[in-house]
Amino acid sequence: MQPRYRESGVDIDAANLAMGRIGELVSGTWGSEVLSRVGNFGGLYAMPDGLESPVLVSSVDGVGTKLKVAFMADRHDTVGEDLVNHCINDILVQGAEPLFFLDYIACGKLHPDVIVDIVRGLSKGCRENGCALIGGETAEMPGFYAEGEYDLVGCVVGVVERKRIIDGSSIVPGDSVWAFPSNGLHTNGYSLARKILFEEQGLTVSDTLAGTASTVGEVLLAVHRSYLPEVRSMAGALTVKGLAHITGGGLLENIPRILPDGCAAEIDTTLWKAPPVFEYLEKYGRIERLEMFRVFNMGVGMVCVVGSEDDRTIGTGDYRWKPFRIGTIVPGERDVRLLGID
């Protein structure tokens, strides 16, 4: 008699094969703080010592429908990096340094090569951010996901000294709003972007995107940036009053998350130029400019609020991606006012 479990669509042997191949990728992200072995039920991470009053900061997220672009391009080794960087930015904005990361991959049918590629991206992102990939689950769920598709979820845990938590509470009118540049959509607005590019304009991932020298696939799969080195670089030189990761909801919904009562942000949209993909989407998608700012990051991956006395320091620091000034904190009720929009 044949085993019946495989017949029901779940292949334990294929899962075990993939597990073996990813073991090395995963353990390559481990330092001496990691006390676990691959195969442990839970991941073990020795709490760093030397902190006076440590606070754990955690976040969970997915890659969203950017995954659909990865499926179309059959390119699976970048979405893991997107996820790691996205999650790290989410705890970074509260001042936390990442400690470890866990992933969840769910698919209808497990293809070991695809899983290995996904984990390659995850482990690259973790290594580059000094974060241990400490746990993961690969779930084969027949009838849940279409053939060749998967979902990818990540959770990061970091730590910050309690008195160094960044929460925006010291922001006052007169402070400056700076932006670190994104390199594209990062991980937000893909449902709308795909509708415009693929359904309405009939493009494929291998077509060149007008206004760029890159293919649509390359532009859409550009890896979400981690701003960890940028924030570390600032931390020594100036006082970071608030940081906002510009994700779903754009500048309009993410900046208010860090504004204290009595403050608003006035953003002058004429001070920078968004990457060409945003212009393309606005024009060919016939999207109102205000909505562009609600759906997309519009070229801003992270917002940083500093006292105006730090304008010179932040502007002359040493960064991979140089920040630019986009506005000012004004009196108001935790809203964002966009200047330069008709």
Add this chain to the structure above:
Amino acid sequence: MQPRYRESGVDIDAANLAMGRIGELVSGTWGSEVLSRVGNFGGLYAMPDGLESPVLVSSVDGVGTKLKVAFMADRHDTVGEDLVNHCINDILVQGAEPLFFLDYIACGKLHPDVIVDIVRGLSKGCRENGCALIGGETAEMPGFYAEGEYDLVGCVVGVVERKRIIDGSSIVPGDSVWAFPSNGLHTNGYSLARKILFEEQGLTVSDTLAGTASTVGEVLLAVHRSYLPEVRSMAGALTVKGLAHITGGGLLENIPRILPDGCAAEIDTTLWKAPPVFEYLEKYGRIERLEMFRVFNMGVGMVCVVGSEDDRTIGTGDYRWKPFRIGTIVPGERDVRLLGID
């Protein structure tokens, strides 16, 4: 002009509505250790003090295709508990007490009532285990999930004093193997169980399951047990040498994860009777008995290894679910030998 974002299938307002309603459920799990507000980018949890050498233990998991049964029964307030308890068991087996939990819910179209039900289950599970529901992501991913379906993922972080980590390393031949009873499939083997019950036998969730007084839906949705109180209860009274959470792979694949070199587990399958659902699946699914033990937990939710000198203590302790002895550690190579199988 209508906003285009909603037209692409993503409804930010519906998401915001659900967020508002779940806020109270979520913050009801928070103690004074939680420093964050709903809406923060990351969840903030003050590290408990008083530990000499704390080790963080974490795990990520999904509910698997048990979700399909929840969809069929249109019952969404129990799968969250399944997930929390499953994750907590995974870190419990290394001796960790849970600190906080994060969830990820992904769906094709966001139905606020369903999301609220899911979060109700999550927060109930967290409250019962003294764990803070500190973060979550609700992702609307058009074209990813079928109408009315979703995936649900959770991540737990706990802590254990380094010298109290349970890792099975002290297990020696002659030790006793005990079992804490499961109340059904917990969260494993659902693809095969659904195939047998629904496809082959043509049952519905409202039919009574032969050999029980419950419906198929009730039996299949029975909530995965958390053994946290049981393990706490033992910890004060005896030395727990090893704990294995019996998940995918059953007794055959999970017990070896905690066995040191030179040890095997001899399990006498005649010493207990699995709940009726397993008998049904074995008989009507024509599954070989050995495979039953590889796919299902067979009535054992958690395995505990103790020195034989602790047999009396463990057998007479005060538990919600009384453990029973199922076997002995013998010399061997990290394998499991099942006695009483033809």
